Amino acid sequence: MSNRIVLNTISYHGAGAIAEIPGEITRRGYKKVFVCTDADLVKFGVAAKVTDKLDEAGIAYAVYSDIKPNPTIKNVQDGVDAFKAAEADCIVTIGGGSAMDTAKGIGIIINNPEFADVRSLEGVAPTKNHAVFTIAVPTTAGTAAEVTINYVITDVEKVRKFVCVDTNDAPEVAVIDPEMMASMPAGLTASTGMDALTHAIEGYTTLGAWEMTDMLHIKAIELIGKSLRDAVAEAKSGEPGSGREGMALAQYIAGMGFSNVGLGIDHAMAHTLSAHYDTPHGVACAMLLPIAMEYNKPAVTQRLADIAVALGVDTTGMSTDEAADAAIAAVKQLSADVNIPTVCEAIVEEDLDVLVKDAMADACFPGNPREATADDVKALFRKIMK
Numbered sequence: 001m002s003n004r005i006v007l008n009t010i011s012y013h014g015a016g017a018i019a020e021i022p023g024e025i026t027r028r029g030y031k032k033v034f035v036c037t038d039a040d041l042v043k044f045g046v047a048a049k050v051t052d053k054l055d056e057a058g059i060a061y062a063v064y065s066d067i068k069p070n071p072t073i074k075n076v077q078d079g080v081d082a083f084k085a086a087e088a089d090c091i092v093t094i095g096g097g098s099a100m101d102t103a104k105g106i107g108i109i110i111n112n113p114e115f116a117d118v119r120s121l122e123g124v125a126p127t128k129n130h131a132v133f134t135i136a137v138p139t140t141a142g143t144a145a146e147v148t149i150n151y152v153i154t155d156v157e158k159v160r161k162f163v164c165v166d167t168n169d170a171p172e173v174a175v176i177d178p179e180m181m182a183s184m185p186a187g188l189t190a191s192t193g194m195d196a197l198t199h200a201i202e203g204y205t206t207l208g209a210w211e212m213t214d215m216l217h218i219k220a221i222e223l224i225g226k227s228l229r230d231a232v233a234e235a236k237s238g239e240p241g242s243g244r245e246g247m248a249l250a251q252y253i254a255g256m257g258f259s260n261v262g263l264g265i266d267h268a269m270a271h272t273l274s275a276h277y278d279t280p281h282g283v284a285c286a287m288l289l290p291i292a293m294e295y296n297k298p299a300v301t302q303r304l305a306d307i308a309v310a311l312g313v314d315t316t317g318m319s320t321d322e323a324a325d326a327a328i329a330a331v332k333q334l335s336a337d338v339n340i341p342t343v344c345e346a347i348v349e350e351d352l353d354v355l356v357k358d359a360m361a362d363a364c365f366p367g368n369p370r371e372a373t374a375d376d377v378k379a380l381f382r383k384i385m386k
């Protein structure tokens with residue numbers, strides 16, 4: 001069996017990197033940009049940091065911002081209509097995972113119109129053409145949707161969130177500029193940062209993990225362990241610092257890895273919580289992370305011990321088993337330090353059977369290193385109930 005790696009063609013990293021965007025558009029001869037962002041990012045002037053650059057360069061654009069967190073099929077379909085109405089020929093997406101994932105769906109459907117229902121894109125869809133040329137600019141430090149081959153859409157009617165996996169949707173260009181993330185409040189910095197940690201830990205322990213992705217995930221875990229507390233403190237104080245820069249890079253490195261090997265039970269359960277209760281993705285992932293690690297420990301004890309070291313725990317004199325426990329404790333401590341809740345108040349007993357069914361049907365579920373039964377999944381959901 002061979003392993004496959006798909007990444008952006010070009011990525012820019014560092015403060016001020018958005019200055020590269022106009023040149024990437026004009027040198028390819030594109031005439032009109034479809035700016036795909038969300039309403040709050042327009043309101044708070046975050047999208048304007050990029051559109052100002054387009055204005056300065058005299059590049060025409062239309063803005064689409066009708067996108068909610070945990071974006072819906074309708075957000076994608078309305079975006080397809082807006083793209084056509086704008087007569088655009090390329091996409092610049094500015095946002096967290098919600099805006100970037102919507103842009104991926106739009107870009108795929110424009111070039112593969114037979115998937116216009118969106119639902120048929122679930123799983124690995126046999127699209128023929130690459131999405132519309134896209135430059136992705138993240139404004140949160142978590143999802144890494146700017147480099148991944150995945151996007152996640154909510155089916156409001158069926159009360160489920162589904163993952164689409166498609167090498168045709170990887171944005172050609174990613175621009176990871178920590179200044180685009182500077183306006184994130186502390187809570188969003190914490191939850192999206194814990195999403196990135198979940199990607200790195202699930203990516204390191206997933207069934208498909210191999211040397212190249214191991215290298216990326218361990219580096220990401222190390223950087224997140226060093227940076228997340230500082231990034232949250234910087235968000236509170238408004239002072240710039242190395243925490244935010246570290247998180248911008250770390251979340252991208254985690255994305256380079258997990259996009260190519262998949263995730264596990266934490267993300268399968270987190271998608272289900274967001275579909276049923278609109279729980280923010282990062283919060284859902286973070287609440288479940290130590291619980292999923294504990295559950296998977298028998299299958300990946302040594303790997304959890306490696307994670308303890310990457311998180312800066314001194315494991316000298318510990319057995320592998322103790323070091324694995326230390327990794328779980330370190331994740332719990334980090335979560336507590338950045339104020340992640342441990343309980344999802346919305347879950348009620350009557351919902352448990354459907355939550356279990358949906359989590360087990362999620363595209364991330366088969367990647368989990370320990371095979372889980374319905375009873376196991378139910379017991380895990382119970383651990384975050386009030």
Ligand SMILES: NC(=O)c1ccc[n+]([C@@H]2O[C@H](COP(=O)([O-])OP(=O)(O)OC[C@H]3O[C@@H](n4cnc5c(N)ncnc54)[C@H](O)[C@@H]3O)[C@@H](O)[C@H]2O)c1
Pocket residue numbers: 038039040041044046068069070071095096097098099101139140142143144145148149150151152180181182183184185188192195281282
């Ligand atoms: N494609 C992937 O590989 C991938 C991976 C993980 C998660 N996801 C998906 O991404 C979505 C979550 O994305 P997210 O966690 O980045 O959050 P988000 O995009 O849903 O944004 C959450 C809120 O934060 C605001 N926000 C974003 N950036 C901001 C900034 N710089 N300053 C102030 N406010 C800002 C947004 O306007 C929004 O109101 C979920 O739907 C999740 O399933 C996708």
Ligand SMILES: [Fe+2]
Pocket residue numbers: 143195196198199267281285
């Ligand atoms: Fe995630």
